[in-house]
Amino acid sequence: MSAACPPQSPAVAKTEVVVDGWCPLLAATFAYWDNILGPRVRHIWAPKGQGSLLLSDGEVTFLANHTLNGEILRSAESGAVDVKFFVLAEKGVIIVSLIFDGELKGDKNTCALSIILPQAELGFYLPLHSVCVERLKHIVRKGRIRMQKVCGLPRLFLPPEQKPSRLCILIGPILTLVGLLSVWQGYNIISTLTSEIVPIMELLSSMKTHNVPEEVDIKDTVLNDDDIGDSCHEDFLHKSISSHLQTCGCSVVVGSNPDKVNKIVLTLCLFLTPTERKCSRLCRAEGSFKYDTGLFVQGLLKDSTGSFVLPYRQVLYSPYPSTHIDVDINTVKQMPPCHEHTYHQRRYMRAELAALWRATSEDDISSDNLFNAQDSFTPDLNIFQDVMHKDTLVKSFIDEVFLLKPGLSLRSVYLSHFLLVLHRKALTLLRYIEDETQKGKKPFRSLRNMKTDLDLTVEGDLSIVMAMAEKLRAGLHYFVFGKPFFTSVQERDLLMNF
Amino acid sequence: MIGSPDVVAFTKDDDFGDSYTDPCLLPAEFSVPLFPHAANANPWTKTSYAKFSKDFILISEFSEQVGPQPLLTIPDDPRVCGTFDLNYFSLRIMSVDYQASFVGHPPGCSYPKLNFVEDSKVVLGDSKEGAFAYVHHLTLYDLEARGFVRPFCMAYISADERKIMQQFQQLSSGFSKASESLKSGNRKAFANELEKKLQDLEYTRTVLHKETELQKMNNGCYSTQVIEKANELANVEKSIYEHKDLLRQIMSYPNKKMDTDYVQYEPEKPVETNMVDHTFSSTHSISRDKCVETDNASQQLSYTPQLIKAKSAKCFDKRLKTLEELCDSNFFHQTMDHLNLIEKTFRGDLCFIYTSQIDWALLSKQKISSFLFEEERHGEEEENSRNLYDTDHNPHIALPSLSNLSGEPMSLESYATCVEIGHHKLELESMEGPPESSTSDITQETSEEAVDTETKGSFSSDRSIEALGNISPANPNGFVRRSTNEVCTVTLSEQQGEILPGAAPDKMSPSLGYKLDVYTADMFETENLVQIDTACCIGQDGFIYEEPLPVPVQQCCEDTVVKQEPLSLLQGDPALQVDYIFGESGLPLGPSMGLMLPEESTSVHSEEMARMNIEDVSDCTSYMSTSTSSDRAGSPFTYGSLITVKQKKKAGNSALRFIRQYPFAQQAIFCVLSGQTLVVLGAEEGTVRKLVNALSIFVPNLGKYGETVQPWLTTSFQLTDLQRWKLIGLQRVASPAGSSMLHSLSRYSRYIGILDCDNKTLRCHPYRGTVLGHMADHRTQIKRGSTYYLHVQSMLTQLAAKAFLYTFCHHVHLPINTDDQGSVELRRTNFLLQLGYTEEESKIIQFLSELIKQNFFQWPLKGLSQSVFSFSYTTSVLYKI
Known part of the structure; x- marks a missing residue:
């Protein structure tokens, strides 16, 4: 194979990443289209000592x-990050590439950030595709700003209306010539x-060993208890499942006992689809994993002091x-619904990117300094709140499922009935809104009618079904509840400014 | 106090900030939008700005003459692609091909080697155009092409990027099959072409040899002409060698790359490789291909070798073969069929495709109760869902193998046979249709006439279905026909609100003899016949079957408390199933049952039989029922054909109209759900059929072919008919026969509800409760029938879940001691009350539970008999509009 390859550039830099355990990622690469x-x-x-095998x-x-093949024809919106996905049987690899425009050496270039995995890992990787892509997309956004900043360093000393590109062309080689390469490499x-590729390698590695199986045996869950309340308090179980469903099946389970944590993780995973389960992670008994953005359910172990600190930014960046x-301590807290979550997420992202844009040195870009630079944004750190909405769907399910004899498959079958009802209700709700709004052409004004017609008058029930519908049609929450929410936020902000 | 209108006034942007742009402000291209949807965007718009109207498949080629070019689209309708630039997109998708790097002349080899390159798959998009594609690259062989290869790609193009990635494995699997078919055909065609070329070369060599000899004799050995001829001859020799080698290569296509099915049909008789010319087209054994093979054979035999130049000039003005010419035509058409199937399967909105897949996965876990309200899925739809949810599903991952090219050359005969058979192994499973997209809904529901027209004339066989008499899909073992007096005596049970299973499990003896009766009903006809009571069957003078009477439900309940988990849950262990059937249930099943496979064989058999019976009798002349009207609009289902989701969604339209027009719709639905037969009476066939159509979606255990619904009956019915038909459309006739019909209606009024569509009245037992209020509220704002159907479906699923719970809750049904029967009844009643059901709603649950129990105990005999007879002593109430 090597014989058929073009001669390798001696200048290709390589970072070997030490990963705990076996990493299914063969390599990650950053390539660009040089105009010459x-x-x-x-x-x-x-990954150190693994990929080269x-x-x-x-x-x-x-x-x-070759991830850049054909990209000379690229006609994307400015700032767009496109995703390409290759399955190359001949090479036995799969490649995921994010294609974007960036400034290198003063020129606009098409760049590709890629990760390469063995083809045998296709089934393992596909459920995690969107997690990886979303995380890489955001790091690309930050990377583009950095690329721009390197070329645009002198911009700070220029009037804003002056275009920096010509100057960059001149300055770039000069910087190189005068031995300021260290500046380029350190601040590029x-x-x-690297700050995201390493965590992704760690994520894939951890998922290889601790991911939740596609099919969860009900015997490993709380639902196999003889009676409700055997493993955990009845209301706690109800609240957990209800809130879990209200937050689109995304949950973080923390605790000191790994078995206990994993039992709840597996219980919650019963309410997910097989693909979503493959995107969930059990807790590791011998020291906790870090929180990973984008997983559906993840178990995390508290430290010796009995605490686990969730990173605000990562939690907020979850889809x-x-x-x-x-x-x-049997507590269940939840984040606000999808439309509010998305709003906060976007505001945080914008603040982060803006702070990065304004940063004048590497030190300014640390997350601690980020919000000092961005005065207008004050994050609401109290994002986890009590579960406000009670439901009847989960409540009756929990009450009823324990009436069935454990140890047999009866409870699994009853669970499948319950999930089928939820999925069908979600689809019905989606169709109802589609019909009412002519597929979004008109605003949705018949929430009350919808609740009555579809028997969703209890707020918790509506939240659950809306959350499931959101997964089918992204942006549904914003479409239904977004405008009133945004208006209220605007009003609040204005009143606070008075 | 400051109110929000006052505040909002301050939010207006002033004009001062426009002229100055803060250099520290992050430019939009580096930021993210604050809202997921811009001004006029919404969750549905992301799929609507593409220039094509719906997903399609594009086949493109990287032509050595003109570069990337689109060849064809599926569907072949220019309106689908709209203004989308196929040329540009072909260029884009062909330029990412990795395969180009893997083919070519190996270094140190004077002539090209065929490289069996694995297909590559790429997902890419053009965000500006709003087009995303799954692209499947493949290489075909062409003797005329540069390097003998022609790169092609098949692309599934959609405006929804998420759809492509979410369905990646299914798309990959589908296109891999299509590609394999295309490549198999191409290898065959390529081998044929090589053979012809070899014949030409052999012929040319012979001619040249003769000419050389002749010139040697005439001009001497060293003349210029002789030398030229000798060179030419050498070139031909070389060419023959090269072509023979190519032929050997194409025949040595590694077995491992073919599906195992391709190989296993290799003929036993060994065939010599050098005999391929004569055997290539003579060993095809599949009758389906006989025509094609004959053509091939005749082509082979009739081919006349031609004198050719040793090296054909490769000119840019020569015509390259079309895709169809590159492949064996049969393979080509099969590939196109397969691609059409892929297009249909993935047509429509992702959320419907995805939900349908989830539905299938969940329903497969609840077979014990899914028969109640779910239509049977089949064909490609099922296959697709299975692919997604089957944990053992192995996507077409072809890992590179070093041994790929080390396979022994196959003979052309075996090669051709394998290819042929492999080709036929690519099953084109029938499919019900794609998950309904919203776009099609609009078309469908805005033109209801079209729907009606669609269903018109679809009942060609229903008029004669009654002639089946003793063999019907619902009761193929011959339904009960006894004199009315006898039946009434038996059914006068002391308990109110009883449910009578048509054949209580403990009274059934489904032995082999029983099965034989089913199959050979005609043979035993005369022995089982009894004279019917003409008093209750006016106009009927035939003979009917005698069968054991229905047994009161009380007995059934006592004996059929479900103490075990459903058999369907134990599918993993057939032995366990059989053990349970014989060991624990106490069912007196015959020993011959042990010979039967627990589930599949019988169910398949019975399904086939049901279909066969319907087909058999469809040609018979009915003497029981005659349909005089030609108006068959609004028919729910085509009798004898599978009931599909699409049909049910259409029925949802009628159901929505029904609940809006009839304030007593809830009572009618209650009647159907609680197992009482509802008779829709009317003079006009169209109206009756529409109402039957509307109500059919509520009928539990509708049957695979809608056996429990009789949409149009023109003569009176019997009590036994009530056992198998739960919804009957009855013609009102103003004649003596009509009066007898009304007489029978009043006689059976205890067991039936009567919806008179002429007078807009309903006579049935009253319903009190809230469950059906949610299901059939005449004030509902649901706009479309298909949405209403989805709503009904979810409500019915909830009912089925509760029925399952009620059935398998052990403590509810098991007596604490032997004299505890009274408390069991009380426990059951209290249980249902605790679930929040009223007395009437409890009847629904109990009826559904009975069906589940019956289905559970009859699992090995699925499809033979599932009728439960329900009646109540509660006074019927007449409802009017």
Whole structure:
């Protein structure tokens, strides 16, 4: 294979990442389209001592170069990050590439950030695809700003209306010539990308060992108890499942006892689809994992002091709001519904990117300094709140399922009935809204009628079904509840400014 | 106090900030929008700005003459692609092909080697155009092409990026099959072409040889002409060698790359490789291909070798073969069929496709109760869902294998046979249709006439269904026909509100003899016949079957407390099933039952039989019922054909109209759900059929073919008919026969509800409760029938779940001691009350529970008899509009 590869550039830098356990990722690469030389690989990340067993650096370079194939024709909106996904049976690999425009050496270039996995991991990777892509997309956004900043360093000393590109063309080589390469390398996209690629390697590695199986045996869950309340308090179980469903099946379970945590994790996973389960993680008994954005359910172990600190930013960047369940003290807290969550998330992202844009040095970009720089944004750190809405759907299910004899498959079948009802209600609700609004052409004004017609008058029931519908049609919450919410936020902000 | 209108006034942007742009402000291209949807966008818009109207499949080629070019689209309708630039997109998708890097001449080899390149799959998009694609790259062989390869790709193009990624494995699997079919056909065609070329070369060599010899004799050995001829001959020799090698290569297509099914049909008789010319087209054994094979054979035999130049000039003006020419035509058409199937399968909105897949996965876990309200799924739809949810599903991952190219060359005969058979292994499973997209809903529901027209004339066989008499899909073992007097005597049970199972499990003896009766009903006809009571069957003078009487439900309940989990739950262990059937249930099943497979064989058999019976009798002339009207609009289902979700959704339209027009709709639905037969009486066939259509979605255990509904009956019915038909459309006739019909209606009024669509009245037992209020509220704001159907479906699923719970709650049904029967009854009543059901609603649950029990005990005999007869002594009430 190596013989067929083009000669490898000696300048390709490589970072070997030490990952705990086996990492299914063969390599990650950053390539760009050089306007003279064509596709070039700038950086390779590989798990230490693992990736090279299957792919040599030459092959990685060959594959990475080809992720830019055809991108000379790219006609994307400015700032867009497009995703390409390759399954190359001939090479036995899958490649995920994020294609974007960025400024390198003063020129606009098409760049590709790619991760390469063995083809045998296709089934493992696919459920995690959107998690990886969303996280990489955001780091690319930050990386683009950094790339711009490197070229645009002199911008700070120029009037704003002056275009920096010509100056960059001049300054770039000069910087190189005068030996300021260290500035370039230290303050460039690679370090930014590294900050997310390493966690993704760790995520994939942890998922390899601790992911929830596609099919959960009800015997490993609370639902197999002889009676309700055997493992955990009745109301706690009800609240946990109800809130879990209200937050689109996203939950963080923390506790000191790994078995207890995992039992709740598996119980919650019963209410997910097989694909979502493959995107959930059990807790590790020998020291906790870090919180990972984007997983559906994850178990986390408290430290010796009996606490676990959730990173605000990562929790907020999750695609859906989360439920926080503490199995030690039996508390259930939840984040606000999807439309509010998305609003807060976007505001935080914008603040973060704006702070990065305004930062004048590497030190300014640490998360601690971020919000000092952005005075207008004050994050609401109290994002987990009590479960406000009671429901009847989960309540009656919990009451009834324990009437069935445990140990047999009766409870599993009854659970499948329950899930079928929820999925069908979600689809019905979606169709109802589609019909009412002519597929979004008109605003939705018949919430009360919908609740009556679809027997969703109890707020908790509506929240559950809306959350399931949100997963089918992203943005539904915002469409239904967004405008009143935003108006109220505007009013609140204005009143606070008085 | 400051109110919000006062505050909002301050929110207006002033004009001062427009002229100055803060350099520290993050430019939009580096930021993210604050809201997920811009000004006029909404959750549905992301799929609507594409320039094509719906998903389609595009086949493109990287032509060596003109570069990337689109070849064809599926569906082949220019309106689908709209103004979407196919040329540009072909260029885009072909330019990402990795395969180009893997083919070519190996270094150190003077002539090209065929490289069996694995297909590559790419997902990419053009966010500006709003087009995203799954692209399947493949390479076909062409003797005329540069390097003998022609790169092609098949792309599934959609405006929804999420759809492509979420359905990636299904798409990949589907396109891999299509690609394999195309490549198999191509290898066959390529081999044929090579053979012809070899024949030409052999012929040319012979001619040249003769000419050389002749010139040698005439001009001597060293003349210029002789030398030229000798060179030419050498070139031909070389060419023959190369082509033979190519033929050997194409025949040595590694077995491992073919599906195992391809290989296992290899003929036993070994065939010599050098005999391929004569055997290539003569070993095809599949009758389906006989025509094609004959053509091939005749082509082979009739082919006349031609004198050719040793090296054909590769000119840009030569015509390249079309895709169809590159493949065996049969393979090509099969591939196109398969691609059409893929297009249909993935047509529509992702959320419907996805929910349908989830539905299937969940329903497969609840077979014990899913028969109540779920239509049977079949064909590709099921296959697709299985692919997604089957944990053992192994997507078409072809890992590179070093041994791929080390396979022994196959003979052309075996090669061709394998290819042929493999080709036929690509099953094109029938499918019900794609999950309904909202777009199609609009068309469907805005033109109700179209719907009606669609269903018109679909009841060609129902008029004769009654002639079946003793063999019907619902009761193929011959339904009960006894004199009315006898039946009434038996059913006068002391308890009110009883449910009578048509065949109580403990009274059934489904032995092999029983089965034989079913199959050979005609043979035993005369022995089982009894004279019917003409008093209750005016106009009927035939003979009917005698069968054991229905047994009161009380007995059934006592004996059929479900103490075990359903058999369906134990599917993993057939032995366990059989053990349970014989060991614990106490069912006196015959020993011959042990010979039967627990589930599949019988169910399949019975399904086939049901279909067969309907088909058999469809040609018979009915003497029991005659349909005189040609107006068959609003028919729910085509009798004898599978009931589909689409049909049910259409029925939802009628149901929505029904609940809006009839304030007593809840009572009618209660009648149907609680197991009482509802008779829709009317003079006009169309109106009756529409009402039957509307109510049919509420009928529990409707049957795979809608056996429990009789949409149009023109003569009186019997008590036994009530056992198998739960919804009957009855013609009102102003004649002596009509008066007898009314007489029978009044006689059976205890067991039936009567919806008179001429007078707009309903006579049935009263209903009090809230459950049906949610299901059939005449003030509902639901706008579309299909949405209403979804709502009904979810409510019915809830009912089925409660019925399951009620059935399998052990403590409710088990007596604490032997004299505890009274308290069991009380416990049951209290249980249902605790679930929040009224007395009437409890009857629904009890009826559904009886059906589940019956289905549970008859699992091995699924489809033979599932009728439960329900009646009540409660006074009927007449409802009017």
